[in-house]
Amino acid sequence: MLSLEKQILYIIKNRHEVSTSEFIHIYKDCGKSDQVVRNTLSALKKKGYIKTENGKHLLTDVGVSTIQGFQLKFDSKLTEWDGHWHFVMFSIPEQYRSLRNAFRRDLTQIGYGPLYDGVFVCPYSRKSSVLDAITQYGLDEWVRIVNGEFDYGLITNSQVDQIWHIDEINNKYYKFIELVNSKISEFSSNNKDQTNATPWNTLLKILELGEIFGEILLEDPFLPKEFLPDNWMMQTARNLYHQHVDQLAQLLKSDYKLLSLVVPVDLDAASY
Template sequence: MTSPFAIEEIFPDDTDQAVRLPRRQAGNSPQGLAVTLLADYTVRTRARLPSAALVALLTESGASPTGARTAISRLVRRGVLDGSREGRRSFHRLSREAAANLSAGGRWILTATATTQPWDGYWTLVAFSLPQDRGTQRRSLRGQLRWLGYAPLYDGLWISPHDLTPPVHALLTRITPGAVTVFRAHQADLDTVAGRDPLDAWDVAAIGRHYGSFLDRWRPLLPRVASGQVTGAEAVRTRTEVMDTFRRFPVLDPRLPAEILPAGWLRQPAREVFAAVYDGLARPAEQHVRAVVRRFADGVPDDVRAHTTAELLAGIGEADATETGSCPP
């Protein structure tokens, strides 16, 4: 099985959407860094940042100045950023559609990693058949089903332990009529070794190792975060990295029921460590972003604001999401 961390996109490649968020690549791409930075500090206000400030922040996070400027231009072409000018200065901010997607996506990340409710034992099965000449649609469908928490039990048969949600229903209604069937059913035990456990659609051991690696990486940092030793550019880099890593877990482990998971599952400990790092660095990271923006703008940028996991879960930017009607599940 390919590592789920290699999934090309955390946001679905949905050609019906006007906004094309950047592909998730190995490591931190300049486009991905730019989107994360803007989401973490401007998604609720859609604050305009001087382009020079955004380049400076991206450079601090490891991008080259040329790579940063190229990333900004490409995000404008994708519809993720809006650009404007005042005299010789250029500014960029999240487009309304991108802000809505990112706001809903942040809420989904935390909702999907919360403690699961008791499971009723039913699986949702999505069976589909698309001809070879519809390869692009088939790949897009698979990517979006993965993003929505489904996994392939067999070729053309994807499953989830949760009921059919409105986003999945909307996705499946766009498929060619007669090409998809949906079931809700219990598993029937077979008195033979030929039967495959539905949980085998996910590599549970690999998911557990990813949780363990996450905790090994971030838990030792907690004393420094709690004591205020992580400040400035380091706070921004750290907060960006912990979000970039943690937001992949809802795709890896889409609220798989505790009843069928190994004892001591690390979903909740990982969520607690993520919140401690992300929330603990909100204040110093915001202060540094404001300081960088202030170097390239007149006045104090009051609309640069970090948010906490509680605010993400409550739903920041809901006005934008309501206006556009376009958001991730």
């Protein structure tokens, strides 16, 4: 899923319903044209993730399930690995190449990695998310899901990096930590003078930071600790990200409508 699509889904999740004009207004200052926003909303609607009622966009059951699928991947790090592997095997005809590529991309984003061409593997079962993707792309005829153990040819730690590019992802976490630390320092030094920290500018900063971090999280398969290096930086990056977003969110409290785009807020109960 493209970053803009994911952002829009999470914004709708927080606010529950958002109009096209609001999205256009939000992303205009993020460098995305009206047409890009409209095309993205149209694509999300075509995929069945959102629906429109009374001029506002809402999540469908499929959209809610998609977000829950990503959350399931993020929460898997709290689960002890049972030693079993989960395989998705497929042979999709060349004439459906675009669907095959989209399916491979989705498998990667929910934590599966390519063991062989047409065989993806994951140490945790993310079956519900895989089934959602199979249904979305109409691939029932060409996909099989298998759970089990290796009788021969165990996946070694050295192969883990070949399958999931762990070192490359960890390097991105390092760079993100440097970025957030610089922003936290900048925020602290300017804390006494927030004249330029309008709610709107603050919202854009949160969206920008979320986009960068979100892209890394999509690449991260959230593997068991047995397969991760000792210096794995995901949790440090995540803690710093939430620390700075919490700082910025404090500046949004004067505008609950903007705050509700990035965190769940009861607008009916809020006065603004």
